[in-house]
Amino acid sequence: MKLLFDSFWRALAYCLHPRVIALSILPLLMMMGLSLGLGYLYWDLALDWVRQLIDASSLIDTVSGWLQSLGLGGLKSVLAPLIVIFAVTPLIVVVSLLVVALLMAPALTALVAEKRFPTLERKRGSSFFASLMWSLLATVSALLALLVSVPLWLIPPLILILPPLIWGWLTYRVMAFDALADHASGEERREIFRRHRLALLGIGLFCGYLGAAPSLIWASGALLAAAFVVLVPLAIWIYTLVFALSSLWFAHYCLAALQALRAERASAAAAPVSTPAPVLVHPPANLPSLTYEPDAHSPPAA
Numbered sequence: 001m002k003l004l005f006d007s008f009w010r011a012l013a014y015c016l017h018p019r020v021i022a023l024s025i026l027p028l029l030m031m032m033g034l035s036l037g038l039g040y041l042y043w044d045l046a047l048d049w050v051r052q053l054i055d056a057s058s059l060i061d062t063v064s065g066w067l068q069s070l071g072l073g074g075l076k077s078v079l080a081p082l083i084v085i086f087a088v089t090p091l092i093v094v095v096s097l098l099v100v101a102l103l104m105a106p107a108l109t110a111l112v113a114e115k116r117f118p119t120l121e122r123k124r125g126s127s128f129f130a131s132l133m134w135s136l137l138a139t140v141s142a143l144l145a146l147l148v149s150v151p152l153w154l155i156p157p158l159i160l161i162l163p164p165l166i167w168g169w170l171t172y173r174v175m176a177f178d179a180l181a182d183h184a185s186g187e188e189r190r191e192i193f194r195r196h197r198l199a200l201l202g203i204g205l206f207c208g209y210l211g212a213a214p215s216l217i218w219a220s221g222a223l224l225a226a227a228f229v230v231l232v233p234l235a236i237w238i239y240t241l242v243f244a245l246s247s248l249w250f251a252h253y254c255l256a257a258l259q260a261l262r263a264e265r266a267s268a269a270a271a272p273v274s275t276p277a278p279v280l281v282h283p284p285a286n287l288p289s290l291t292y293e294p295d296a297h298s299p300p301a302a
Contacts, residue, residue, distance in 0.1 A: 004199050007252035014112070014248045015241065023107055024240045027099045031236040035092065046084045092239065094139055094170075102132065104240075105178040105247045112251040113183065120259055125189055126181035135174045142170040164208040171211075172204030175246050179254040192257050203253065207246040211239065 014020055113120060126134075145166050153159040180189045193200070 003253060003256055004202070007249055007256060008203075010116075010252045011245055011248035014108075014252075015245055017111070019111060020108065020244060020248070023104050024237065024244055027103055027240045028237045030099060031092070031095065031240070034095070035236060043084075047081065050083050092236070094143065098135060098139065098174075099240075102135070104244055105175065105251075106182070108244065108247045109179050109182065109251040109255075112248065112255060116252070117183075117255050117259060120183055120255060121262075122183050123185040123188070124182055125185040125187075126177070131178055131181050134177050138170055138173040142166050145169075164211075165205060166208075167211055168201065168205030168208035170204070171207050171243075171246050172200045172250075175204070175243075175250040176200050176254055178247070179250040180258065183255060184258050188258060188261060192254060192261060195261075196253070196257055199253070200250070203246070203249055207242060207249070210245075211242045 146163065149158075149162045149166070152162060176193065177189070180192065184192065
């Protein structure tokens with residue numbers, strides 16, 4: 001627990017570092033261009049398609065009549081934008097995570113290593129291609145888990161548990177791997193994953209819930225259409241900062257755990273090996289002597 005909280009406060013302080021703020025600009029610009037471009041091309045088409053589904057749904061008509069009886073009939077007009085936004089949000093989260101993992105995570109890990117672990121040996125247990133494949137495999141697994149778990153979201157408590165848990169697992173798998181890719185060997189990385197799996201998953205889960213906060217800004221963008229162009233970049237930048245905090249947290253935790261693992265192994269290897277002292281066994285005093293004594297009747301020796 002001490003390592004967990006110590007690495008969190010260090011990561012939080014590093015978020016104010018000018019290099020970290022500068023590094024968050026490039027993913028922000030990329031995600032802004034991608035989001036605004038796709039929104040310009042497909043926003044109206046997506047809204048029309050969702051409105052057709054809403055109009056063809058008897059359940060939505062029932063809910064709409066109930067809202068009109070309560071004087072909240074105007075909420076139906078923002079239902080389609082809300083559905084589109086909440087459907088697109090997981091895609092934005094995944095792409096933001098991949099962009100941060102590929103563009104920011106190596107630089108942030110190098111910053112932590114430079115400032116805090118300058119003497120830690122780099123064993124380069126993974127390449128850029130291996131890190132990319134690991135991230136893509138974890139992302140595909142998380143998206144499949146999301147699709148399979150969608151029917152369970154209708155159960156009220158599970159919608160607050162399953163998506164952040166899946167995002168937390170994805171964040172843990174991607175960020176922890178990237179934090180150890182340059183410094184740890186493959187065996188050391190697997191050992192740290194085995195020893196600290198619960199703590200690393202806890203970091204990912206916390207960041208998964210933290211990453212759900214920008215969804216409120218997306219929802220506000222649907223309700224305040226005039227401010228949507230401003231709120232979308234703000235939400236993307238918050239996503240970028242959340243994942244930057246995650247990357248820094250994993251970097252501090254994993255590199256400290258790696259340093260402790262190597263110190264433990266070095267001390268075990270340097271410990272002197274004690275050899276047992278020889279044990280002298282004395283025969284009991286009541287045993288007969290084995291010395292040969294000639295008998296009186298035996299013939300004399302030649």
